[in-house]
Amino acid sequence: MTLDGQQPEAIAAAVDALAAGRLVGLPTETVYGLAADAGKDSAVRAIFAAKGRPADHPLIVHVASADGVAAFAAEVPPFAQRLIDAFWPGPLTLILPRRPGVADAAAGGHATIGLRCPSHPVAHALLSAAAARGIAGLAAPSANRFGRISPTTAAHVAAEFGAELLVLDGGACAVGIESTIIDCTRGAPVLLRPGQLPRARIEQVAGTRMLSKEELSAPDPQAPGTLSAHYAPRAKLRLMNARELRTALELLGAEAKNIAVWARTPLHSESRQLVLRRMPDDADAAAQQLFAVLRGFDEAQVKLIWVEAVPDDGAWDGVRDRLARAAASA
Ligand code: TXA
Ligand code: MG
Numbered sequence: 154m155t156l157d158g159q160q161p162e163a164i165a166a167a168v169d170a171l172a173a174g175r176l177v178g179l180p181t182e183t184v185y186g187l188a189a190d191a192g193k194d195s196a197v198r199a200i201f202a203a204k205g206r207p208a209d210h211p212l213i214v215h216v217a218s219a220d221g222v223a224a225f226a227a228e229v230p231p232f233a234q235r236l237i238d239a240f241w242p243g244p245l246t247l248i249l250p251r252r253p254g255v256a257d258a259a260a261g262g263h264a265t266i267g268l269r270c271p272s273h274p275v276a277h278a279l280l281s282a283a284a285a286r287g288i289a290g291l292a293a294p295s296a297n298r299f300g301r302i303s304p305t306t307a308a309h310v311a312a313e314f315g316a317e318l319l320v321l322d323g324g325a326c327a328v329g330i331e332s333t334i335i336d337c338t339r340g341a342p343v344l345l346r347p348g349q350l351p352r353a354r355i356e357q358v359a360g361t362r363m364l365s366k367e368e369l370s371a372p373d374p375q376a377p378g379t380l381s382a383h384y385a386p387r388a389k390l391r392l393m394n395a396r397e398l399r400t401a402l403e404l405l406g407a408e409a410k411n412i413a414v415w416a417r418t419p420l421h422s423e424s425r426q427l428v429l430r431r432m433p434d435d436a437d438a439a440a441q442q443l444f445a446v447l448r449g450f451d452e453a454q455v456k457l458i459w460v461e462a463v464p465d466d467g468a469w470d471g472v473r474d475r476l477a478r479a480a481a482s483a
Contacts, residue, residue, distance in 0.1 A: 154316060154317075154318075154319055154320070155178075155307050155308075155311055155320045155321075155322050156319065156320070156321055156322065157321075157322055158180055158275035158278070158279075158321035158322050158323045159274075159275065159323075163321055164275075164278050164279055164282050164321070165282070166319065167179075167279055167282075167319060167321055168279065168282045168283050168286055168288075170319050171188070171189065171190050171196075171283055171288060171291070172190070172283075172286055172288065174189070174190065174193055174195060174196040174199075175189075175196070175199075175319070176188065176189050176196070176199055176200060176203065176318060176319075177189075177279070177318075177319050177320070177321065178296050178307065178310040178311075178314070178318055178319065178320030178321060179215075179275075179276055179279060179291065179293055179296075179321060180273050180275045180276060180307065180321055180322065180323025180324070180326065181215075181271040181272075181273045181276045181293075181323075181326065182243070182244055182271055182272050182273045182276075182326060182327050182328050183244045183271070183326060183328045183329070183330065183331050183332050183348065184295045184296070184303040184304060184305055184326055184328075184329070184330070184331055184444070185295070185296040185303075185304040185305065185306070185307065185309065185310045185320075185323075185326065186213075186215070186291075186293030186294065186295060186296055187200055187203060187204065187293055187294060187295070187296040187310075187314070187318075188200075188215070188279075188291040188292065188293035189291065189292050189293070190283070190288045190291065190292075191212075191214045191225070191256045191259045191288075191289070191290040191291055191292040192255070192256065192288065192289060192290070194257055194258035197212065197256075197258035197259050197292050198258055200212065200292065200293075200294065201258075203314060204294060204297070204298055204299050205298055205299040206294065206299045207299075208258075208261060208262075209261045209262055209263075210261055211259065211260050211261035211263050211265075211266075211267060212259045212260075212261070212267070212292040212293065212294050213246050213267040213268070213269050213292070213293060213294065213332070214256055214259055214266060214267065214268055214269075214290040214291065214292050214293075215268075215269055215270065215271055215276065215280060215290060215291045215292075215293055216268060216269075216270050216280065216289070216290045217270070217277065217280035217281045217283075217284045218241075218242075218270060219237050219238075219241055219270060221268075221270070221280075221284070221289055221290055222237070222249070222268055224252070224255065224289040224290065225249075225251065225252055225255055225256055225266045225268055225289070225290060226249035226250060226251065226252060226266060226268060227249070227250040227251060227252045227253070228249070228250050229249060229337075230337055230340075232337070232341075232342060232359040232360060232361060233247050233249060233335075233337035233342075235358050235359060235360065236335065236337075236342070236355065236358055236359060237270075239354075239358040240350060240355075240358070241269075241270040241272075242270045242271055242272035242277065243270075243271075243272050243350075244269075244271075244272075244328050244331075244332040244333060244348050244349060244350060245269065245332055245333050245335065245348070245350055246267050246268065246269040246332045246333065246334045246335070246346075247267070247268055247269070247334075247335055247337050248265050248266070248267050248334065248335065248336040248337055248338055248345065249265060249266055249268060249337055249338065250264065250265055250266075250338055251263070251264055251265050251266035252266075256290070256292065258292075259292035265336075265338050267334065268290075269332055273323055273326075273327075274323075275321050275323035276323070279291070279321065295331060296309075296310045296313060296314065297309075297313050298313055300383055300384075300385055300482070301313070301384070301385055302384055302385070302386060302444050302447050302448055302451075302479075303330070303331060303384065303444050304444070305325055305326040305329055305441075305444050305445050306324075306325050306326075306445065307320045307321070307322035307323070309444075309445075309448060325441075325445070326441070327441065328348070328349050328437075328440060328441065329349075329440045329441035329442060329443055329444060329445075330348060330349065330440045330443060330444070330471045330472065330475055331346065331348060332346075332348050333346065333347060333348030333349070333350045333355070333471075334346040334348075335355070335363070339364075339369070341361055341362070341363075341364055342355070342356075342359050342361065342363045342364065343363065343364045343365070343366065343368075343369060344363050344364070344365055344366070345366060346474070347470040347471045347474050348471045349436075349437060349440050349471050351467060351468065352467055352470065353467070383478040383479070383481075383482065384444075384447075384475050384478050384479040384482070385479060385482035386447045386448075386450060386451050386458060386479060387451045388413070388450060388451060388455050388456055388457055388458045389456065389457055389458065390447075390458040390459075390460060390476070390479045390480045390482075391457065391458070391459050391460070391480060392460055392461075392462045392476060392477070392480050393459050393460070393461065393462065394461065394462050395416065395417075395418040395461055398414065398416055398418065398420060398459060398461060399418075399420060401459070402414075402420060402421070402422045402424075402427070405422075405424065406422075406423045406424070407423040407424050407425075408424065409422055409423075409424035409426065409427045410424060410426035410427070411426070411454075411455050411456040411457065412427055412428070412455055412456070412457045412458075412459060413427075413428035413429075413430070413450040413453060413455040413457070413458050413459070414427065414428070414429050414430070414458075414459045414460075414461075415430050415431075415432050415446055415450075415458070415459075415460045415461065416429075416431070416432055416459075416460070416461035417431070417432045417433070417434055417461055418461060419431075428450060428453050428455055430446060430449075432460075432461060436463070436464075436466075436468040436469045436471075436472060437468075439463070439469075439472050440471055440472050443472060443475060443476075444475075447479065460476055460480075462476075463476065
């Protein structure tokens with residue numbers, strides 16, 4: 154059942170469901186989450202079961218404000234506190250040392266916890282109402298089945314999990330790809346997953362250079378959002394440059410079918426059966442559309458998705474990361 158998240162009754166119904174140990178589809182500014190009371194291991198295990206996600210892949214815990222951090226984190230390094238002050242509420246997740254004994258299932262057995270305070274007004278309303286009922290945080294991975302495309306509308310969530318799930322409709326997500334994840338447990342910030350926050354701004358606020366995963370001497374245990382194959386559409390996705398795309402479409406001519414193309418470069422095809430969509434020139438706009446475009450291509454039942462490779466520019470890091478992993482699943 155999908156309810157308008159702006160209605161106070163919908164928030165009240167969602168808090169009741171969470172308090173009863175049930176799951177709720179939650180809009181955030183990045184993507185929709187599948188939420189449960191982070192303090193209730195049985196409810197959190199239902200998330201893993203619904204998604205088909207391995208139990209040792211940790212979930213992000215969402216809090217109503219920076220005040221919620223102390224309930225889950227054992228300590229906050231000064232650079233992490235500066236990131237919280239600058240970017241929360243917003244699309245930033247911090248990995249921090251976990252307070253022993255809290256949110257065991259959400260943490261997937263790890264000694265750390267991922268925390269994020271979303272800025273979406275419906276998420277904020279739900280988290281505040283839940284906090285008032287003694288629920289300190291909501292564990293919520295993206296509301297898609299394991300390995301598949303993340304949802305950016307309430308309808309996407311309903312399509313993944315069926316009508317029994319209570320989903321709060323908060324409209325289309327403004328950011329469109331998942332939060333930037335920074336590991337703050339290693340003395341210096343380490344980027345685990347790029348999002349739409351610019352690296353330069355993060356480093357300026359942190360006051361130090363951000364390391365990449367590849368620079369770690371002891372690599373992180375594998376985490377699902379960081380698996381090389383993820384975000385898989387049903388069709389095979391291939392990254393191509395503008396010249397390759399033009400040549401391929403020219404060669405196929407009117408024969409091109411069961412193919413969808415997402416490109417910034419204007420392209421022409423003689424085929425009427427080609428699904429052609431224009432990728433925005435702006436990275437933020439492209440991120441906002443990315444997952445909905447891929448879902449749309451799957452709905453059109455194409456067999457191949459050709460995507461124009463994105464510019465080699467920091468603003469595109471998040472989109473490039475998601476596309477590379479969608480292509481790796483093909
Ligand atoms: O924008 C987002 O972050 C969305 C919305 C719903 O908030 N959530 C999201 O969750 O993308 P999920 O579960 O699809 O991805 C969470 C990522 C995974 O790669 C997971 O391994 C990583 O966060 N993660 C969570 N806790 C972690 C921890 N303690 N240590 C390392 N990685 C962690
Ligand atoms: Mg996910």
